[in-house]
Amino acid sequence: MAMHPLEQWIRRHVKAVYSPYHELLVSLHVLVNPDHHLSRLNWVRNVHQNMDREMVDQILFYGKVTEEWFFAMDCEAAFYSDSRYVEESIEKWNVISEIQFCRFILGKNYEQSTSKQSKEARDILRRPKWHQKRLYHLLQAYQKDFFARELYAVEPWLVKAVNSCNAGFQENPVETLRSIHPRFLVKEKYIQFLKARTYQFNYSELNSITILPSTFIAPHLLIDTESPDIKVDKQVIIPSSERVEETPQDLLRALKALADPTRLIMVRAMLYHPYCTQQLTEKVKLAKATVSKHLKVLEKSGLIRSERSSHYVFYRTNAYLLEMLRVDMDQFFDQPKLEKEEQN
Missing domain, CATH: 1.10.10.10 (Winged helix-like DNA-binding domain superfamily/Winged helix DNA-binding domain)
Incomplete structure (x- = not known):
């Protein structure tokens, strides 16, 4: 029997990847803005109880200039994001040039005129080397004192999710891709992401789609659409985690x-x-x-x-x-469906 063209495309161009460095960045986003990540509220509270004030302030500072660490995620490809060793990716922050550092940390705001930049952004541009060292040491300390312990606990679930997805992309490619998120729509000729606005890409425009399982990302539909190599996060539920019935x-x-x-x-x-x-x-x-x-x-x-x-x-x-209110509402009501699909 001839294989459907969409099935062929998915088998050739879509894969799931285990990225502990990506998981570290998403965990920092959750620490900066925990309100919507209800399944992670207990973890956030525990970390804040044990983290000294200086580290909290630094995470919040760089969270502010990176749009809650999303700018850092946008440049993951430069940091060996598919390496199994978080330390290898963090080390890259110590060796990039000052100009690269400013571009990576400030993202789209790097090109703004000085008058439109925040005081934090202006300070980074004034003292890039100092901030580069500061961020590097922050990531090292956070990885050693907090994230490594959590990664040890969740790594089996992440690896299992990667293997399950990749097997699904070979056995039942279309349905596996459709299961990534309720607002990730897989059509015959294109894919759509329903966020504050609708993103649509024809398959002919894309080189690849990489799925990044994460225990922190829910309920976001997190996508990187800046290149023909799209990245999409997939929620991974930790069976042992406590369900927190709260509202953002x-x-x-x-x-x-x-x-x-x-x-x-x-x-x-x-x-x-x-x-x-x-x-x-x-x-x-x-x-x-x-x-x-x-x-x-x-x-x-x-x-x-x-x-x-x-x-x-x-x-x-x-x-x-x-504009984001609609997204926040979608995310809140998506959660039971995400959990149901993950458990099936």
């Missing part, structure tokens, strides 16, 4: 902030134009004190940002966070 606190804050007709109108208005308190008072026909209370709620949730201009403070909707 940042999602809850945003939904509570929007659960008011006046604040909803204000958020929509400020999405298209900045407003000061005085202007909003006229727009929503409420007292200035009432508008100020609404603004405090919205600012605390992260849905709006403020900027001073002379004697006035102008507020604008955080368009990125608003």
Whole structure:
């Protein structure tokens, strides 16, 4: 029987890879932003209890300039990311040039004008060698004191997931690829990733798809789409891990902030134009004190940002966070389905 063209393509171009270095970077992302990674909350709490304040601050600092460590993941290919030895990948941070370091750590923000860069980014550009050594020693210490212990516990599950995926890509390629994530759609001529926006790639545009099993990534659909060699993470459930029935606190804050007709109108208005308190008072026909209370709620949730201009403070909707709300909702409701598919 002739093999279906899509099955042929998957068998030739798709594979799963065990990458402990990738798992280390994703674990750092979870430490910086644990709210959505409900299956890892107990691990985060345990690490924070045992980690000294200086290391926590450094992880948060580099998390901020790397967009929660995602920029570091974008350049994994330069760090032997498919090596079984985390130390080998970390060592690369110590030998790259200062320019490479700045590009890798600042990602798309490297090309920004100085006036648009954060103070943290400006400090990295001012003292690249110092920060390069600091990050290198941070990764070494984190690997030795925290991550190595966790990797020892999860490595069998990761290796098992890699072997299972690769066997599936040979025996039942289409269904195995479709099982990676509910919002990863495998069509006859193309694949789609449903995130804040839809990413679509024809198979003819791609060289390869690499699947990276991770015990930390859930519930994200994490993809690297910057090249014709796409990387996609796959959730791996640890059977012994405790299920934490909680809701993501940042999602809850945003939904509570929007659960008011006046604040909803204000958020929509400020999405298209900045407003000061005085202007909003006229727009929503409420007292200035009432508008100020609404603004405090919205600012605390992260849905709006403020900027001073002379004697006035102008507020604008955080368009990125608003866009990500849909993704956050998808991720929260995806979780039971992800767990069910992983267990089958």
